[in-house]
Amino acid sequence: METTGHGEYPKLHLEDYPRYGRQMILDDFGLEGQLKLQRSSVVVIGAGGLGCPALQYLAAAGVGRIGIVDHDKVELSNLQRQVLHNEGTIGVHKSVSAADAIHKLNSRIQIDAVTDPLHSSNAVALLQPYDVILDCTDNAPTRYLLSDTAVSLGKPLVSGAAQKFEGQLCVYNLGEDGPCYRCIFPNPPAMEMVGTCEETGVLGAVTGVVGTMQALEAIKIITGLHDGKASLLLFSALTMPFFRSIKLRAKKPTCTSCGEGGMKLGAIEETDYVAFCGGLRPNWEERGLSAGHPGSRIRAQELKTALESGTKVTLIDVRPRTEFGICRLPGFKNIPLTQVLANPASHLSEDKNSRVLVVCRLGNDSQIAADAFRDLGSNIIVQDLIGGLRAWSRDVDPHFPIY
Numbered sequence: 001m002e003t004t005g006h007g008e009y010p011k012l013h014l015e016d017y018p019r020y021g022r023q024m025i026l027d028d029f030g031l032e033g034q035l036k037l038q039r040s041s042v043v044v045i046g047a048g049g050l051g052c053p054a055l056q057y058l059a060a061a062g063v064g065r066i067g068i069v070d071h072d073k074v075e076l077s078n079l080q081r082q083v084l085h086n087e088g089t090i091g092v093h094k095s096v097s098a099a100d101a102i103h104k105l106n107s108r109i110q111i112d113a114v115t116d117p118l119h120s121s122n123a124v125a126l127l128q129p130y131d132v133i134l135d136c137t138d139n140a141p142t143r144y145l146l147s148d149t150a151v152s153l154g155k156p157l158v159s160g161a162a163q164k165f166e167g168q169l170c171v172y173n174l175g176e177d178g179p180c181y182r183c184i185f186p187n188p189p190a191m192e193m194v195g196t197c198e199e200t201g202v203l204g205a206v207t208g209v210v211g212t213m214q215a216l217e218a219i220k221i222i223t224g225l226h227d228g229k230a231s232l233l234l235f236s237a238l239t240m241p242f243f244r245s246i247k248l249r250a251k252k253p254t255c256t257s258c259g260e261g262g263m264k265l266g267a268i269e270e271t272d273y274v275a276f277c278g279g280l281r282p283n284w285e286e287r288g289l290s291a292g293h294p295g296s297r298i299r300a301q302e303l304k305t306a307l308e309s310g311t312k313v314t315l316i317d318v319r320p321r322t323e324f325g326i327c328r329l330p331g332f333k334n335i336p337l338t339q340v341l342a343n344p345a346s347h348l349s350e351d352k353n354s355r356v357l358v359v360c361r362l363g364n365d366s367q368i369a370a371d372a373f374r375d376l377g378s379n380i381i382v383q384d385l386i387g388g389l390r391a392w393s394r395d396v397d398p399h400f401p402i403y
């Protein structure tokens with residue numbers, strides 16, 4: 001405490017009174033709330049769609065120390081929602097780009113940028129220094145790793161997720177009996193049930209809503225404004241009212257992580273989280289090349305030659321209708337993968353000796369469709385494009401728009 005002729009006041013820098021005044025005048029927040037924020041630390045894993053808005057509000061509110069962990073680099077396709085990055089930071093590590101942006105917003109806080117991926121070997125050391133952990137990532141192995149580490153370190157974990165038009169928010173390990181992620185989701189989702197934003201799409205403002213709420217929950221926890229009740233919040237941008245909330249039970253005594261005799265710190269390092277979640281996604285491209293269908297896949301240049309040769313070919317684009325509406329190659333008919341799989345035979349011509357060429361965006365769905373056509377057992381030659389239309393744009397026609 002310092003004293004002046006005007007009375008006693010704690011050590012908040014003079015500049016910080018106008019900076020944080022609008023929140024300090026809130027009942028139940030006050031100067032005390034600001035000091036709690038200033039003395040607190042939060043680590044954000046993932047500086048993407050959720051992490052960017054979360055970081056922005058944490059920094060603006062004056063959280064004293066902020067850690068940012070992300071190994072990825074900024075790409076043009078990130079700018080639609082990852083609002084701390086900009087055209088000038090494409091190619092820069094996201095953690096560094098985000099750290100620079102929030103430093104411009106608030107130069108009076110400590111910011112640590114980590115360019116390594118969070119992994120079972122470094123998780124405990126990386127998260128230990130912080131009071132609150134924010135999960136702003138996009139994959140199941142990291143979610144389980146973060147949860148186990150948060151449980152072992154006894155720290156609250158504010159978890160967010162967003163896809164398409166929908167989002168989820170939950171605070172795990174809150175207080176004495178708050179459940180952990182494994183209490184609610186003991187088993188990882190089936191691999192075919194999960195997709196990245198790249199595969200499924202996401203509206204930027206949806207990640208903005210969820211990321212902002214993650215910052216809000218962290219601020220409430222730190223300042224003592226959180227009611228301590230565990231609930232899973234579901235957000236749906238297309239349905240009114242936007243929000244639904246499910247009350248969660250207390251932690252399970254039988255939980256393999258937070259339950260009695262649950263996971264110990266040392267066990268995290270020995271756990272293979274990728275294997276627990278079903279292993280790596282199959283390398284589709286290689287699978288196709290070695291799947292016992294010699295010549296079943298063609299490269300973009302070969303597709304160009306085939307299209308220019310004038311020979312009779314059935315051209316099928318298996319992307320969803322919305323994507324076909326964005327861009328297409330001439331001569332291709334759109335039969336979305338779901339329709340192909342529902343009745344493959346109905347989409348092939350009577351001419352049993354014809355050749356079919358199948359394309360999609362990335363070269364995964366086209367393989368599934370091609371396999372379905374081949375399973376019909378006719379003599380039709382079915383081939384699909386390695387790397388999809390993305391490869392076409394890269395290797396044949398740079399003017400072909402890809403997304």
Ligand SMILES: Nc1ncnc2c1ncn2[C@@H]1O[C@H](COP(=O)(O)OP(=O)(O)OP(=O)(O)O)[C@@H](O)[C@H]1O
Nearest residue numbers: 046048049070071072117118137138142196197198
């Ligand atoms: N284990 C991890 N360690 C550090 N960062 C991670 C880890 N797992 C995921 N992330 C980061 O979390 C972020 C998730 O954000 P988001 O899904 O918006 O971005 P993205 O992966 O760039 O998206 P897209 O799917 O469009 O390429 C990414 O920047 C990703 O690098």
Ligand SMILES: [Zn+2]
Nearest residue numbers: 180183255258
């Ligand atoms: Zn648990």
